[in-house]
Amino acid sequence: MAGNTNLAYRRLCRKYGAEITTTEMVSAQALHLGDAKTHAILERSDDEFPVAAQLFGSNPLHLRVAAKIIEDLGFQIVDFNVGCPVPKITGGGGGSALLQTPELASECVQAMREATHLPVTVKTRTGWDSPDQAPEFALLMEEAGASALTIHGRTREQKYSGKANYDIIRDVVQATNIPILGNGDVVDMQSAAELKKTGVQGMAIGRGALGRPWFFAELTALLSHQPPPPPPSIPERMDILIELGQGVCQLYGEKRGMQNMRRLASDFFREAQGCAQARKKCTALNTLQDLKTLAKEFTFQLESSRPNQDPEP
Numbered sequence: 001m002a003g004n005t006n007l008a009y010r011r012l013c014r015k016y017g018a019e020i021t022t023t024e025m026v027s028a029q030a031l032h033l034g035d036a037k038t039h040a041i042l043e044r045s046d047d048e049f050p051v052a053a054q055l056f057g058s059n060p061l062h063l064r065v066a067a068k069i070i071e072d073l074g075f076q077i078v079d080f081n082v083g084c085p086v087p088k089i090t091g092g093g094g095g096s097a098l099l100q101t102p103e104l105a106s107e108c109v110q111a112m113r114e115a116t117h118l119p120v121t122v123k124t125r126t127g128w129d130s131p132d133q134a135p136e137f138a139l140l141m142e143e144a145g146a147s148a149l150t151i152h153g154r155t156r157e158q159k160y161s162g163k164a165n166y167d168i169i170r171d172v173v174q175a176t177n178i179p180i181l182g183n184g185d186v187v188d189m190q191s192a193a194e195l196k197k198t199g200v201q202g203m204a205i206g207r208g209a210l211g212r213p214w215f216f217a218e219l220t221a222l223l224s225h226q227p228p229p230p231p232p233s234i235p236e237r238m239d240i241l242i243e244l245g246q247g248v249c250q251l252y253g254e255k256r257g258m259q260n261m262r263r264l265a266s267d268f269f270r271e272a273q274g275c276a277q278a279r280k281k282c283t284a285l286n287t288l289q290d291l292k293t294l295a296k297e298f299t300f301q302l303e304s305s306r307p308n309q310d311p312e313p
């Protein structure tokens with residue numbers, strides 16, 4: 001996820017049970033041109049396995065070169081973005097715009113397949129403005145050589161509104177022979193169980209794990225029919241947040257790292273008393289020490305506002 005799934009964040013998700021992790025999407029053209037910032041997004045480590053690098057673009061030549069670079073960088077999967085609804089991406093013919101040019105999408109997948117020994121997977125939506133063609137499109141991607149396909153149960157037109165359509169995901173599972181991963185609105189055990197019923201071979205989790213990487217531990221328990229572990233306490237959450245902050249600063253240096261953390265940290269302050277104020281303070285984070293102070297203050301404030309559970313007789 002752009003702006004979120006840097007190496008430090010992916011490491012945390014993996015620690016809690018994510019089986020495959022994916023980088024933020026990067027431009028095949030920028031990679032082809034050797035852009036340093038794009039290379040920095042593709043930071044990976046050997047303890048992360050298997051990890052996919054996600055490319056966007058619509059030029060088969062750029063994608064061919066970029067796929068080979070991904071292989072040389074040591075990734076295990078090339079994931080192709082055919083779902084991003086952002087005009088900056090679709091305007092160049094990439095992301096979900098490829099749902100309107102299925103032959104070109106096919107050509108792109110074939111070009112990457114020819115360029116690399118790695119599996120090429122596709123991440124898509126149910127359609128541009130209607131989900132009618134979703135099974136047909138998925139089959140086309142399979143025929144072009146996609147090894148697996150992740151489908152977000154919304155059209156490009158819906159962006160993130162409404163509810164992800166799991167019925168269409170079921171249709172795609174039934175129409176294809178490759179592993180299908182379902183995506184959209186998995187935020188708790190109930191939604192995960194509902195998506196599992198479609199027959200998907202896996203689930204891709206986005207917003208449900210932002211600010212709560214431990215969600216993967218709950219999902220892992222569900223999938224192995226075990227009772228879910230209790231969610232981490234507030235002090236434990238704050239420790240996880242600091243671990244993330246340290247990792248992000250290691251990746252980008254403290255100045256840029258903390259700029260990234262302003263948004264990443266605010267996701268950790270959800271569903272708790274006093275979280276609005278803490279989220280506001282996230283916008284002013286400049287140093288790792290600021291983050292540690294915020295975490296300490298938040299824990300203290302929560303503990304002291306809690307009624308005394310063990311009153312003296």
Ligand SMILES: Cc1cc2nc3c(=O)[nH]c(=O)nc-3n(C[C@H](O)[C@H](O)[C@H](O)COP(=O)(O)O)c2cc1C
Nearest residue numbers: 001002024025123152183184185186205206207208
């Ligand atoms: C901030 C943000 C960034 C995202 N970046 C990407 C991305 O880089 N690549 C991608 O395939 N999807 C991206 N997505 C879409 C998610 O991967 C996912 O398909 C969508 O949020 C629906 O799933 P969810 O309900 O589990 O979040 C992004 C979504 C958000 C909210």
